[in-house]
Amino acid sequence: MTNSDINFLSDLSESLVHPFYHKYIVFTGALSTMTRSKATKHINACGGIVQGAVTSKTDFVILGNKHRGTSTKQLKAEQLIDLGVDIQIIVEDDFLWLISIPTKPQI
Template sequence: MNNNKDNTEIILLSDPSECLMHPFYHKQIVFTGALSTMTRSEAVKRVRACGGILQGAITQDTDFLILGDKRRGISSKQLKAEKLISLGQDIQIIIEDDFMWLISMKNE
């Protein structure tokens, strides 16, 4: 804190954007289908670097389902996620291009 000549306190706050978390931070993430841009193990490392938590299967705790570009039709994971969404669960289904954009975001 600084005091100015009027003897009132001036409080300097940090930039609020510095407090933003990555969208994957503390979120449960599941992959389905092969990725065309990286291996699954590389994708897992990138998600963990963003603070995400990997799951092997869709559950009520899942936050994101990532659809790889090299998938054949609709997977059982996607069907289960869509069913849970229809029952009111908040699961985001995103395609690989959107996943790539999200992991490219600066992790603050």
């Protein structure tokens, strides 16, 4: 291997991209750990965009722990998934884990 085969990053933050960065996110059901407003602030801080309704642009649907049965938003997401749209349906605990991922390296 020669030096020309090695890539050096001058800024580590360039290599770190949050899973919600530039992704469209929809909440359904009440969150048990925070308000929808606070959850939206977390999404925005990660570079994501909160939507009010599920569309073919949606990347994630987050199911609040207080959801009762299957919501119309979840049904719409499942229909789009069946049509080949890449939407991930995740539960609130997974959402909390994802927003805990640092958006910048810790120094």
